[in-house]
Amino acid sequence: MGGAHSGGEAGGARAGGTDLGVARFFARLALLAAVGSLVVLVVALGEGGLLVVGAGLAGLILCAVGIWWFVAHRGPLRLLGALLVVLAPAGVVALFVWDGLWLTALVLCLCWGLAVFCARAALRRSRPEEPQRATPAARPRSAVLIMNPKSGGGKVGRFGLVERAEELGARVILLDPSAPADVAALARQAVADGADLLGVAGGDGTQALVAAVAAEHDLPFLVISAGTRNHFAMDLGLDRNDPARCLDALTEGEELRIDLGDVSGRAFVNTVSFGVYADVVQRPEYRDDKAGTALSLMPDLLVGDGVRRLDSLVDGDRLDDQQALLVSNNPYFSPDEVSGAGRRPRLDDGELGVLGIRVEDAAQAADLAVRGSQSTGLTVLSAHRVEVTAADTAELPVAVDGEALRMPTPVVCTLRPGALRVQVPRDRPGVVPPPPALDWRRIRDLALGRTEPPPTR
Structure with missing residues (x-):
């Protein structure tokens, strides 16, 4: 297995030992920092502590109101909304500086920021995310890749994807921007001609159309991150900055089994x-x-x-x-x-x-x-x-x-x-785990040693 998976597997193995101890340490730090922010607030009551909280909350509310007016209305009310979005936070900062409350506000923010950081670190280490299971993938003999030269502002040309794919033995179908094509029909024809892997360099909408054909024939599917945002590629742990790295899956790949969405008979990936x-x-x-x-x-x-x-x-x-x-x-x-x-x-x-x-x-x-x-x-x-x-x-x-x-x-x-077989490079950035949602009850239990790690998947 490549670098994208070894770290996650190690993290899962440590869940019952070292990581639980580290989680408890971070949980205790989180509680101390949270209590510290309350102490700062209580100590500063006579020096504007409540004003700091009230002004910050008022600034947040005014910003939200301003965004609503800007988005949902036209004319003077839209202009007023834009002014609120700019002036509300500026006014809060000016108030803190004018009344000498900036140090209290800064300490409160630092304490609460430390509490949130430590709480999430504790939760992440107490329940490490198990990576998606990958299996070694055989090198395809007749890979067919459909590429849209306009996608992502011309990434196919900028990164030399056609030349690189052909060097690795794949057949490339380059779409003509001036003549819209039925990419699903192209994919079906490729299967009829003997393709044993289908891939796409294009946006997520195009990816979904070809993925449906790959799933229908139980063929591996290759995602090349040549779109604009590449949400699908991001959630597969692929390199969105260099789409040419996705082509390494043709020679040094592994396979993920993932789900495929269906909306009234049409596939979707996002x-x-x-x-x-x-x-x-x-x-x-x-x-x-x-x-x-x-x-x-x-x-x-x-x-x-x-x-x-x-x-x-x-x-x-x-x-x-x-x-x-x-x-x-x-x-x-x-x-x-x-x-x-x-x-x-x-x-x-x-x-x-x-x-x-x-x-x-x-x-x-x-x-x-x-x-x-x-x-x-x-x-x-x-x-x-x-x-x-x-x-x-x-x-x-x-x-x-x-x-x-x-x-x-x-x-x-x-x-x-599990309908879609996705072939990815063994060496890829991997999926960045999102920060866990704050659960202060679990933080308390971790800090007091009342909890055990959950069973692995």
């Missing part, structure tokens, strides 16, 4: 989006001006005539009246995927991730900013089946791995566990 985002990407101008198109449409989609409410059944339980719904191939660690920053710790857990959002005014936006995943405007679930509808419409706009589609209702999302 996400299916309904509601606001799906409505925006339907517009032709979105590809050339993403930010401008979104800002132009958001007011109508959030509070205007274009408001759409989504109803869904999540494993039989109702989740209604959502403005946006995101269904993912395995759960993301946090709701940050709404902004494109999320990660999936695993791609083989056999469950869909479900994220529902309903924010209708500035007060709810502030509640979301302060309470995060505990806010009533955010619903985070996992499921095996999600069925989505909307009132008075027989067809829904849907964004499948970023591709704009329209599908008849109900739109059904499911998962095919």
Whole structure:
């Protein structure tokens, strides 16, 4: 096994010994730092300690209100929202400096930051993530790779992917940007011609189409990180900065068995989006001006005539009246995927991730900013089946791995566990484990020696 897996396996082996002791040490430090922040606050009560907390909270709320006004409105209210986003944090900092509270605020932030850092270190070491299991992969005799020369701003040409692939014995099908092709049909023809591995250098939407053909024929699938964001490649632990390294899987590879999403008969590798985002990407101008198109449409989609409410059944339980719904191939660690920053710790857990959002005014936006995943405007679930509808419409706009589609209702999302064989290089960066969610009760139990490591998978 290569470097991407040896460290994770060692971490799992240490879970019952050294790492548990280290976890308890960090848990005790976390509790001390948390208590320290409370002591600082109590000591500073007469010198503005409560003002520090109150001003910081007020600044956060005003920023959230400003973002809502900027996104959901036009004209003067949008301008006011932009000013709030800039002036609220600046005003908090100015207040701290003016009243001589900056040292108290700094010490509070340092204490709490240390508490969070140590708490997450303790949780990570007490429950190390077991890496996805990989098996040695045979070198393909007739690999076929489909490459999009425009993807990722021309990464295929910049990194010499065609030449490198052909040096390694693969046959390359280079797409013609001026003549859109049916990549699924190209992949099926390659299989009919004897291909024993299929691969794609392109965006995640193209990856999904060819992955479906590979899964259908139980062939290995090669992901080449030549797209723009490469979310799928990131969650496979591939090198997103140098897509040529992905081609090493042709000669020194190993295989991962992962899940493949299905939305009404179409495969997806990352996400299916309904509601606001799906409505925006339907517009032709979105590809050339993403930010401008979104800002132009958001007011109508959030509070205007274009408001759409989504109803869904999540494993039989109702989740209604959502403005946006995101269904993912395995759960993301946090709701940050709404902004494109999320990660999936695993791609083989056999469950869909479900994220529902309903924010209708500035007060709810502030509640979301302060309470995060505990806010009533955010619903985070996992499921095996999600069925989505909307009132008075027989067809829904849907964004499948970023591709704009329209599908008849109900739109059904499911998962095919272990359906896809992905061939990856043995030597690859690996998956960066996300920080664990804070669980202060478990931190307390760890610090007091009341807990044992969980059984391994």
